[in-house]
Amino acid sequence: VVTLYDVARRAGVSTATVSRVLHGQNLVRDTTRARVQQAIEDLGYIPDGAAQSLSRRRKEVIGLICCERPMHPEDVENRSMTYLDEMLRGVEHGVSAMDWSLLITFYNGHTTTNLRRILAMSGKVDGILISEGSFPVRLMERLASRVPVTIMAGSPDEPDFDVVTADNLAGEAAVVSHLITEHGVRTLYHVAGPSDAPDAAQRGLGLVRVLQDHPGTRLTGATRGSFNVETGLVAGERILAEARGELPDAVVAANDQMAIGVLRALTRAGVRVPDEVAVVGFDDIQAANLYEPQLTTVYQPMRMLGERACSRLIERIADPSLPAQTQMLPTELVIRRSCGCPPGTTIRRPVPPALAIAE
Amino acid sequence: VVTLYDVARRAGVSTATVSRVLHGQNLVRDTTRARVQQAIEDLGYIPDGAAQSLSRRRKEVIGLICCERPMHPEDVENRSMTYLDEMLRGVEHGVSAMDWSLLITFYNGHTTTNLRRILAMSGKVDGILISEGSFPVRLMERLASRVPVTIMAGSPDEPDFDVVTADNLAGEAAVVSHLITEHGVRTLYHVAGPSDAPDAAQRGLGLVRVLQDHPGTRLTGATRGSFNVETGLVAGERILAEARGELPDAVVAANDQMAIGVLRALTRAGVRVPDEVAVVGFDDIQAANLYEPQLTTVYQPMRMLGERACSRLIERIADPSLPAQTQMLPTELVIRRSCGCPPGTTIRRPVPPALAIAE
DNA sequence: CTGAAAGCGCTAACAA
DNA sequence: TTGTTAGCGCTTTCAG
Numbered sequence: 156v157v158t159l160y161d162v163a164r165r166a167g168v169s170t171a172t173v174s175r176v177l178h179g180q181n182l183v184r185d186t187t188r189a190r191v192q193q194a195i196e197d198l199g200y201i202p203d204g205a206a207q208s209l210s211r212r213r214k215e216v217i218g219l220i221c222c223e224r225p226m227h228p229e230d231v232e233n234r235s236m237t238y239l240d241e242m243l244r245g246v247e248h249g250v251s252a253m254d255w256s257l258l259i260t261f262y263n264g265h266t267t268t269n270l271r272r273i274l275a276m277s278g279k280v281d282g283i284l285i286s287e288g289s290f291p292v293r294l295m296e297r298l299a300s301r302v303p304v305t306i307m308a309g310s311p312d313e314p315d316f317d318v319v320t321a322d323n324l325a326g327e328a329a330v331v332s333h334l335i336t337e338h339g340v341r342t343l344y345h346v347a348g349p350s351d352a353p354d355a356a357q358r359g360l361g362l363v364r365v366l367q368d369h370p371g372t373r374l375t376g377a378t379r380g381s382f383n384v385e386t387g388l389v390a391g392e393r394i395l396a397e398a399r400g401e402l403p404d405a406v407v408a409a410n411d412q413m414a415i416g417v418l419r420a421l422t423r424a425g426v427r428v429p430d431e432v433a434v435v436g437f438d439d440i441q442a443a444n445l446y447e448p449q450l451t452t453v454y455q456p457m458r459m460l461g462e463r464a465c466s467r468l469i470e471r472i473a474d475p476s477l478p479a480q481t482q483m484l485p486t487e488l489v490i491r492r493s494c495g496c497p498p499g500t501t502i503r504r505p506v507p508p509a510l511a512i513a514e
Numbered sequence: 515v516v517t518l519y520d521v522a523r524r525a526g527v528s529t530a531t532v533s534r535v536l537h538g539q540n541l542v543r544d545t546t547r548a549r550v551q552q553a554i555e556d557l558g559y560i561p562d563g564a565a566q567s568l569s570r571r572r573k574e575v576i577g578l579i580c581c582e583r584p585m586h587p588e589d590v591e592n593r594s595m596t597y598l599d600e601m602l603r604g605v606e607h608g609v610s611a612m613d614w615s616l617l618i619t620f621y622n623g624h625t626t627t628n629l630r631r632i633l634a635m636s637g638k639v640d641g642i643l644i645s646e647g648s649f650p651v652r653l654m655e656r657l658a659s660r661v662p663v664t665i666m667a668g669s670p671d672e673p674d675f676d677v678v679t680a681d682n683l684a685g686e687a688a689v690v691s692h693l694i695t696e697h698g699v700r701t702l703y704h705v706a707g708p709s710d711a712p713d714a715a716q717r718g719l720g721l722v723r724v725l726q727d728h729p730g731t732r733l734t735g736a737t738r739g740s741f742n743v744e745t746g747l748v749a750g751e752r753i754l755a756e757a758r759g760e761l762p763d764a765v766v767a768a769n770d771q772m773a774i775g776v777l778r779a780l781t782r783a784g785v786r787v788p789d790e791v792a793v794v795g796f797d798d799i800q801a802a803n804l805y806e807p808q809l810t811t812v813y814q815p816m817r818m819l820g821e822r823a824c825s826r827l828i829e830r831i832a833d834p835s836l837p838a839q840t841q842m843l844p845t846e847l848v849i850r851r852s853c854g855c856p857p858g859t860t861i862r863r864p865v866p867p868a869l870a871i872a873e
Numbered sequence: 874c875t876g877a878a879a880g881c882g883c884t885a886a887c888a889a
Numbered sequence: 890t891t892g893t894t895a896g897c898g899c900t901t902t903c904a905g
Contacts, residue, residue, distance in 0.1 A: 170883075171892060202637050203882055209565050212897065254631070276615070442801045445743075446805070527875075528875065529899075530878095531876075537900090542874070565881090
């Protein structure tokens with residue numbers, strides 16, 4: 156391979172000068188610069204990243220850990236899948252805007268191998284981004300003791316780390332308020348998310364708060380799913396079984412996949428949605444828009460979430476003394492058909508930060 | 515930060531010995547080993563990746579370039595999005611099985627910045643994986659002159675690079691054969707993919723070959739889309755407009771997104787699918803299974819594709835003299851409702867490598 | 874079994 | 890403006 160020395164020799168200068176040219180420093184005479192650039196060109200020189208990192212004492216690489224929800228064999232998909240894509244793009248955008256690189260790995264369970272991999276990563280990057288919250292706190296702390304760590308879509312009240320997350324509580328509150336105030340919904344059934352998912356918890360809170368604020372409304376039941384279509388289906392069947400002629404006015408699912416599962420179960424049983432029961436989800440995945448009836452849901456700006464987390468991390472790498480900070484990104488209420496609005500409806504309504512809770 | 519020297523000092527040995535312990539070499543006395551391990555533990559030592567790479571003359575990192583299809587502002591999604599996820603998981607799995615790391619970047623257009631980024635990447639990795647084919651050949655060659663390169667989902671007849679791809683031709687042939695022999699389809703409309711997508715081209719070929727083999731069958735028209743729902747919709751409207759009462763027996767779309775677009779247009783116009791017109795797609799994305807009617811399509815093993823590409827690349831890094839090789843992975847015919855099979859049908863039928871062409 | 878020491882390719886003082 | 894040179898943290902002969 157061609158090294159800096161080769162370039163220097165060919166251009167008849169020292170390696171320092173080549174380095175200067177390489178980094179666009181302007182304390183190089185133009186003619187010299189030209190000669191060096193020519194040499195670089197001729198030789199097709201590309202700097203060695205490892206050597207640069209070592210010398211600069213900085214890798215200009217950030218690590219992304221994607222936590223995978225444990226996947227049961229019968230699951231076709233899982234929430235991480237639709238989740239990841241946009242976030243990844245956001246992160247990559249932020250990273251490459253700074254001309255840094257992105258090292259990515261998946262974390263799927265607390266095995267020795269995974270542990271080793273994750274720890275080793277901290278020796279290869281300047282900072283780490285962790286997607287989703289169900290990541291062992293102990294491990295998070297070990298990582299954080301070595302490099303800055305930012306959590307994406309984590310719990311908003313993490314005291315020791317930077318967190319960037321969507322305003323799940325306000326989003327859920329907004330969609331539930333819509334059901335109650337614009338569709339006269341009184342009885343609701345809640346299909347909650349996994350208990351270890353911080354965003355699911357926030358959504359549950361949002362629902363509860365709105366119910367409290369609206370006397371006369373109440374939960375007729377609740378169950379928990381795993382953020383996938385299968386468990387949504389099961390929830391739907393359970394709703395039917397428990398109903399005995401008394402279906403709730405609306406089913407609120409903690410994400411779109413489960414909402415689609417519920418929709419399926421209801422439709423299959425001959426229940427008309429939204430005429431007999433309204434159904435709403437969360438996330439605004441592709442399929443929410445394709446499904447019939449089109450799903451009313453809440454959009455969270457995953458891409459921006461990735462970008463923000465990334466800039467925050469780079470900020471903290473530059474100045475590790477920064478205090479931990481939580482950023483809540485606003486969501487959007489996406490009103491379509493499944494809540495009871497007329498066919499063909501598509502309204503996107505920004506959800507203001509936390510006021511939405513009040514109504 | 516804690517370095518190897520710190521560990522060595524604390525354990526009262528030389529750095530060489532620590533290094534040996536670190537890499538499980540067994541020419542170290544047990545008591546010494548224990549002492550060193552204790553020191554590593556105490557200090558929470560984690561080796562510096564850059565220094566290791568530099569010293570070993572090997573980075574143990576592979577680079578993944580994800581080519582994004584240029585996205586028009588009005589596009590909600592694009593094919594790359596659903597495409598990427600599984601492939602990425604496959605690649606990551608392959609990479610971390612070897613205890614290597616994955617550096618990822620997106621390539622979205624031939625700008626100077628992108629060019630620089632991509633070239634710089636070749637200085638940070640031992641080999642590069644390129645997803646999808648619409649990547650400038652010149653650039654590919656420059657990369658290849660520096661590190662081994664493997665192409666995923668590229669054209670199967672690339673002479674100079676390793677290619678791992680699904681057997682698009684056989685897959686398309688299988689689904690078209692199914693339409694013709696099991697549903698008596700005679701007239702077909704083709705919604706082709708972008709002209710620069712090698713897999714789209716292969717699928718087109720598969721369609722044509724089957725038509726040739728079945729006298730009496732013919733194309734009533736064809737149009738080209740961009741692998742997204744929007745262009746599928748446009749194609750569907752065009753089919754309706756061109757039809758004048760004479761709809762084709764079936765519409766063959768080059769991917770699922772476009773098939774869904776067509777489905778939408780037809781349904782909207784009151785055409786019943788599959789009773790009046792059958793529609794089939796390709797890829798077997800999530801939504802294909804959720805949509806009503808459920809879409810008959812062809813599954814390609816994206817995850818395995820990622821894994822295979824990865825192992826091939828690592829093979830070639832170990833031995834750069836290996837001859838270029840193309841691997842074609844078998845697809846599966848996924849028969850559901852939209853081809854005309856009874857509601858509730860779900861049959862997955864492996865497509866044998868190339869024989870499928872014959873029938 | 875263990876240690877000394879020569880790099881790996883590049884950056885950044887410091888000198889000239 | 891340019892060159893000299895001392896590391897960056899680790900691996901790996903080569904000696905002992």
